[in-house]
Amino acid sequence: MIKYILFDFDGTLADSKDVFISAWNQLADKYKFKKIHHQDLDALRKLSIKERAKQLNFPLYKIPLVVPEVYRLYKKSIKDIILFDGVKLLLDELESRGYQIVIISSNSEGNIKEFLRENAVDSVKEVLCSSKIFGKDQVIKKFLQTNKLKGSEVIYIGDECRDIIACKKVPVKIIWVGWGYDSAELVTPEKPDYMVHMPEEILNIL
Known part of the structure; x- marks a missing residue:
């Protein structure tokens, strides 16, 4: 049971997708990633994490470096999440x-x-x-x-x-x-x- x-x-x-996109895009210039636009979301939902990373020019080995920064930016926008x-x-x-x-x-x-x-x-x-x-x-x-x-x-x-x-x-x-x-x-x-x-x-x- x-x-x-x-x-x-x-x-x-x-x-929280809008907040994540905002956080990602704020870091994109710093780390040379491709920015995410809302019209990209449907296509990205159909890709694996590895495929998304390739599409966004994001080396997966940088996950431990980037994710904490994403969540710090996320925290600043908690009130925008529903x-x-x-x-x-x-x-x-x-x-x-x-x-x-x-x-x-x-x-x-x-x-x-x-x-x-x-x-x-x-x-x-x-x-x-x-x-x-x-x-x-x-x-x-x-x-x-x-x-x-x-x-x-x-x-x-x-x-x-x-x-x-x-x-x-x-x-x-x-x-x-x-x-x-x-x-x-x-x-x-x-x-x-x-x-x-x-x-x-x-x-x-x-």
Whole structure:
């Protein structure tokens, strides 16, 4: 029986794409990256991280250098980030049904907690973050061990291929959401357990 719902943050709960684009573009001149324009987003959603990096002239070995700077700029624009439509109602309903809600993200804990305060979201019981964008499986494993949980007692909700890959390593089941950063064409080959396009569909699955 599922006891805990684990959520990704950016692209799943929070619509932060405009803030990310702004932060990226502020760093583009400094690091000689290609800037992102809104008309590029649909095409980028269909590309893997490696393909996006190539398209944007971004060497992946620079991730540890650049990501902290992106999140520092992100923090300055927290008030410009919003919850996706229907997400607040979803979180409140999950809490009313007795589920424990946890966020596991590669964003920073400080950014997420500030966003939750700004948006009066008090249904989230814990925020856990990975310092590596490909390290979520380790955070999930540690969470299960700390709380003495089986994989069948949690489900993860995320929007990217890397979320699906992380969950399969643990393993725990994952619900992919269609309003985030990765397109259905990109994630389908990774075979998420469930695919949804509206928050209320998550309730039907649970």
